[in-house]
Amino acid sequence: MLYARYFTKMITNLFGLIRDGGVGVQVLASLLFFAVCATVFSAYRSLRGYDLEWVPLVGRAPGWFNAAAVKQDFIANGAKIIESGYRRYKNSMFLVYTADMPRIVLSAKYVDEIRTAPETVLSVREGMSERHLGKYTTLDIILTSHLQNDVCKAQLTSNLKHLIAPIHDEARFWLARQIPTGRPQVTSRGYEIVLNVVAGTTSRILVGPPLSRNEEWLNVAVGYTLDVFNVSTALRPYPPFLRPILAPWLSSTKRLQRHVQTANELLGNMFEKQMREPDPNKKRLDMIQWMADSARGNDRKPDILVLKLLFLTLAAVHTSTMSTTHTLFDLCTFPEYIVPLRTEARRVIGKHGWTLAAINEMKLLDSFMKESQRINHPGLLSFNRKVLQTLRLSDGTVLPANTFITMATNSIARDLENYSDPDKFDGFRFYNKRKLSADDAKRHQFVSTGPDSLPFGHGKFACPGRFFAAAQIKVVLVNILLRYDVSFSDGQTSRPPNVFSGEGIGPDREQAIVFSERKDSVE
């Protein structure tokens, strides 16, 4: 109201001056005043998410001077804020100021309606790049094309049958490296062991041997992701006009640049060679080959392909590490599942060897992993999109252009309306559901997505790497199950609480696991 009164007065003055012929310094001063007010007003609108005033707000909204404090509040209390919003508005929507953007948290009842929306209307890539400050973190590389998505959907998934044996080799190698043989018991941090095994097995399919075991590469594969998040976390509290000035001075930016430089040195020539002299008789079984084969137009440049491959390390390594670590913690918490899971693994590997057929038959393990993921979600929110064109939903709800939408996937996974006894860990919950009908057999797999199961998103742009992720996690866990007995140390029987920060949920990285080598361990 105050602004409106200023505008009215100023415009009246301006017209008054022109009418009286008193145009001159005063007109210019008024015009300047008008410009300043308009800028300030528009900054205020964007700060307050003015266009979204009709959406109920949950949590705090920033004013002029407390934007950083509101982000900090979400980082500390995100779980409580989202859960309270979900309880009140799970059938409609609410607005939350997250650590990056104000986002509309939409009810999952809309997911089937919007999951097929074209990318010109709802965009995962634009949302991801903007939320993670792509200009400063290199993530804007995903905007040049869909290559990073296409190679996962096509070559990675269709080659899975050839990848199980190499992943198994790699898992065995990295486990043996970290848990020395010949010692009855090794106690070590579970997260760290899993991170190294997953970084190694993922690298095998990203860059192939021998580079996949190269220390320099592995440091990049793990460190790049961490520094992308370090840079965006450091810059977020500052207004956009200050970010280009501050970014070059951050130690995380410098580290990120070094990771990119090292990746270019290690991979640049490989891409170059693969594109210059493709040899149809000597096909590699990795992303270097698949990206070089599929890149078109501007993407056919080694430095672009290197950045896209780095994006894949970000999408793959830490997500799968979290899932595997959570499942390992659940094996230690519920040891009664270990024998049936081990028996199943022995049976199917005895029948099919280390093949995709064996992986697909590990239905008890599939269920155990999905239950572990349900209870220990990768994050509070998923199905993130930027609205590029205003979208009117069938019930008349309007999602305005330039807003960001998301879904409260963690709350959805713990909702009694979706799951009976939702806080109870029931490792064979999904196995039992799969037995109900042919349709249920498809709907309740680790890789299946739907309105009540959104950790991989849903629809056209659901995670394209999830089939690989499922196979890889199974190979790593079965290697552990067949070789070791696992437990927490010192009589600990329950898993440590998860670590919540903003919308992220992760396992406790300090938790020790005791690996006791089994006498009947199987290769």
Ligand code: HEM
């Ligand atoms: C447990 C492990 C994983 C989880 C929980 C996960 C989760 C997700 C989610 C939530 C999305 C956004 C989808 C949406 O909003 O609809 C996504 C996108 C993506 N994921 Fe995964 N992911 C995992 C593993 C992987 C792996 C192993 C790869 C590749 C090897 C991968 C590649 C991708 C790519 C390329 C995208 C971006 C898609 C795009 O550009 O539109 N992910 N993932």
